[in-house]
Amino acid sequence: MKRTGIILTVCAGILSGMAIMGQSKHAAADETQSKKIRIGIYDNRAIAIAWASSKYNPVGEKMEEMKKAEADGDTKKAEELKAWGKSHQRKLHRQGFGRVPVDDLLAPVKDRLPEVAKRVGVVAIVWQSDFVGENVEVIDVSGELVKLFDPSEKVLRWTNPEDLKKNPPLDLEFIETHQDDM
Numbered sequence: 001m002k003r004t005g006i007i008l009t010v011c012a013g014i015l016s017g018m019a020i021m022g023q024s025k026h027a028a029a030d031e032t033q034s035k036k037i038r039i040g041i042y043d044n045r046a047i048a049i050a051w052a053s054s055k056y057n058p059v060g061e062k063m064e065e066m067k068k069a070e071a072d073g074d075t076k077k078a079e080e081l082k083a084w085g086k087s088h089q090r091k092l093h094r095q096g097f098g099r100v101p102v103d104d105l106l107a108p109v110k111d112r113l114p115e116v117a118k119r120v121g122v123v124a125i126v127w128q129s130d131f132v133g134e135n136v137e138v139i140d141v142s143g144e145l146v147k148l149f150d151p152s153e154k155v156l157r158w159t160n161p162e163d164l165k166k167n168p169p170l171d172l173e174f175i176e177t178h179q180d181d182m
């Protein structure tokens with residue numbers, strides 16, 4: 001009887017210890033869950049589309065300069081502006097249809113990125129992440145960044161993050177060979 005009591009006491013102690021350890025594991029898991037680092041990522045295509053339709057895109061001014069140069073008979077200036085336009089269009093197509101950095105397009109709104117980060121609760125905003133650990137939560141902030149460019153309703157529809165995810169970026173070689181078709 002005494003031996004059975006000791007065995008029961010030891011078993012009870014072991015079970016209690018296991019229960020406490022299990023609670024500690026759950027508490028640790030809950031703590032890890034609540035302490036996840038939140039990182040904001042964005043789709044470069046959304047930024048390119050929003051920027052192209054924004055006041056930050058100088059193409060309208062360049063077109064006016066080219067018209068003036070042509071009217072003034074300044075063929076050298078007109079040719080330089082045409083070359084700029086072709087180069088600008090090529091770069092924007094790559095950014096808007098492919099997987100290409102858009103740091104230059106974010107430059108005019110860069111000072112507003114901290115307010116976006118604070119509003120959505122992320123500690124950083126980055127273009128992409130090749131690996132994410134268990135303690136990191138990735139948040140798509142594409143839509144919030146697009147809003148920094150004061151987009152029209154049409155641009156908001158074109159840059160909808162869910163729709164962009166359904167259409168993967170185009171291969172850069174494809175963009176290059178179909179440049180004139182875009």
